[in-house]
Amino acid sequence: MASIFLKSTITLLLIFSALSVATAFVLDTDGEPLFNQVNNSRYYILPQTIGIGGGLTRTTKNPELPCPYYITRDNDETSSGMPLYISSPLRILFIPLSSPVHISFEEMTTICIQESMGWRVISDDSTGRLYVSTGAGRGPGRFTIEQAESESSNNVYKIRYIGALDSEAGAGDLGFFKEDGLLGITDDIPLTVVFKKAFDVPEETTTSM
Incomplete structure (x- = not known):
């Protein structure tokens, strides 16, 4: 009888362990799971390496052609950058590790006529590079x-592009191009980042989406 109980206990432990791995979530700098956009939750994305600038923000690539916006890091080391939404197409409360997500800045009025502040990847014909820009339109990245x-901390991550329905840009890890400091798909060491809350987590949240 004791043997049967022991086997049952081991089986349950293995099941719970497997479920824990299967539902691993992305963690913020406080060690808490990232909320899906449903709770109006916003996060700063901060480069993990000290000395390369502040949090992520938007910028223009060419002063004479202000649109679309590109992504770079704030020049001020003390700045957290601009808040972003991390959203999953799944009806879930938290963001799972390695699952498809959309990333976007808060919507705002700008001189650019575009459908959203959502991230996408576009090809630059003049350089042959693949940059991250805003204006996701009907095919968000x-x-x-x-x-x-390479990091020992569990809340240090890299961001990988996996494609869009209306884009031919290939998949790859994101990093900054040394020449212009803009975010894109590079062959260099991937940019490692952490996610810092840009909001107060509500005391009561709903798991219904």
Whole structure:
């Protein structure tokens, strides 16, 4: 009888362990799971390496052609950058690790006529590079948040582009181009980031989406 009970206990432990791995969530700097956009939750995305600038923000690539906006890091080391939404197409409360997500800045009035502040990846014909820009339109870019392999901390990640319905841009890890400081798909070491709350987590949240 004791043997049967022991086997049952081990089986349950294995099941719970597997479920824990299967539902691993992206964690913020406080060690708490990232909320899906449903709760109006916003986060700052901060480069994990000190000395390369502040949080992520938007910028123009060419002063004479202000649109679309591109993504760079704030020059001020003390700045957290601009808040962003991390949203999952799944009806879930938290953002799972390695699952498809959309990333976007808060919507705002700008001189650019575009449908959203959502991130996408576009090709630059003059340089042959693939940049991250805003203006996702009908085919928003799909990204995943992956654990940074070289980091010992569990809340340090890299962001990977996995494609969009209306884009031919290939998949790849995101990083900054040294020449212009803009975010894009690079062959260099991926940019490692952390997610910092830009909002107060509501005391009561709903799991219904």
